[in-house]
Amino acid sequence: MALSKSILLLSLLALSPLCFCQQSNGGLSPQFYDHSCPKVQEIVKSVVAKAVAKEARMAASLLRLHFHDCFVKGCDASILLDSSGGIISEKRANPNRNSARGFEVIDEIKSAVEKECPQTVSCADILTLAARDSTVLAGGPSWEVPLGRRDAKSASLSGSNNNIPAPNNTFQTILTKFKLKGLDVVDLVALSGSHTIGNARCTSFRQRLYNQTGNGQPDYSLDQSYAAQLKTRCPRSGGDQNLFFLDFVSPTKFDNNYYKNILVSKGLLNSDQVLLTKNEASMDLVKKYAENSQIFFEQFAKSMVKMGNISPLTGSQGEIRKNCRKVN
Template sequence: MAKSKNFLLLISLLAFFPLCFSSKTIGGYLYPQFYDHSCPKAQEIVKSIVAKAVAKEARMAASLLRLHFHDCFVKGCDASVLLDGSGSIITEKISNPNRNSARGFEVLDEIKDALEKECPHTVSCADILTLAARHSTVLTGGPSWEVPLGRRDSRGASLSGSNNDIPAPNNTFETILTKFKRQGLNIVDLVALSGSHTIGNARCTSFRQRLYNQTGNGRPDYTIDQSFAAQLRRRCPRSGGDQNLFFLDFVSPTKFDNSYFKNLLAYKGLLNSDQVLLTKNQQAMELVKQYAENQELFFVQFAKSMIKMGNISPLTGSRGEIRKNCRKINS
């Protein structure tokens, strides 16, 4: 076990170094020791509050991980998703991917309040969100990695970006891959990061069309196991029940493992965007099979891809700001 953890750490570090030195932006780059002197207890504070929140509600781990994803795919990892609406800002929280489903904001508020008391005006909301995603993964049994830090917070949001850039459950494989490529991510990142659906929930409205042949061509969806579909229909009727929640991974819904990929092989992926990884692309299918067979391989790649995603267009140096309140820009 110790050897395995050391191996994962080594791989994570190897993944980090090229990003660190190749991603220089105006005023600096990201590196794990960014707060070692300015706020040495920062990571400990984030970890403690996330642990308390996940202990209270296991689903919160997936919610925080999802928020990080939805943040990075819109203008980069800049905490724009955390901004409430105001006179000058139209919040991303009302976008199609976030409305009635994005959650965990109160946990991030608590972390920010604690950090402002410990080291005022020092730790960005963007870094808090990135660290919370890592801790959520670890707390549920997934891999750990060194988180490059030093992001600053945006002074604006993008509702259109949130609506258009975040992959949707009903997107085709090609559309999803195109959205990943726009962010500098590849097909390996797509499959590995989709593995985060080993924890969390999805609403009935996110996959109903798969249960009732609403695919646009009138033909049944043969990419879902029919007994599994029948089971889902009990709580996801043809109309109504839109907000009813279902586990993304019905085998081990609160444990970060590789059963998500095993479910895909059994045609029991909940979302269309999950199952197309097996049915629409040869390379993606091979990766699904590899991760289903080898959990450590999945963990290593997931850590690499999370570092890569967390490195999408960060604001550093004098760009952006360090928000005092994650919900609003500084006055």
């Protein structure tokens, strides 16, 4: 009798791997929607694929939305809320104004998911899945996404302005912002690799061309011929919104050219180039990822899971928004 009981217990344990995933990811599990909305990943993937086919840049935009969400109050889709009632939208914050985009793609995914399984899948999980699918579509690594996040009922404009690393922050400031979120120097260098795709505006690196340290001199750590090229479309004044590829070698392909560019002083943003010039551990990682894209891909996937686990709302916290732009 005791033997059959223990066999039953073992077989039950074999059937429920869920609990192990949930414990390891703060209540999140890749199997979270297996029964309640089994087609969710398929739906997200197809809408993202359509959007990226229409405009390659959208992959980088969706990836960036997830970053900018997680660094403010955790991965809770607060970035998607429009201003209304007592909510001042994070879309108005400096890191997002005139640059955060892809909201319509998230709306389209949400409406397709709502048709399939009403009020089941959070906007926060949709953002996380869209970031993974964007990476894969651009040629980057794939990973299993822990799910089960819920949506915030509030936004934080000040959190957006203060917590998101800025292109002109010092290395130490950027690292501190990462550490406050439970991420380390390895995560910082690997996640910066998302700049292998996408664009930056002239306004986000202009100081490097004309006035890096406030003495009217350009940044000595920027390749001079590259700087001359950038100046043609990023003048001392005007052209703020002019776009430049973050990785001019393969701007729409997720690869390790970003790190190779940094090694030859052609990182576009100050926050890119300081990974090589201001910290030894970080410099070693830049060299390692420039040399071996496989190592970069593996670490990027791990760091994305780690970032996606920043302070999620789970259980009865928050809500499942019907419309990602407003609370229920």
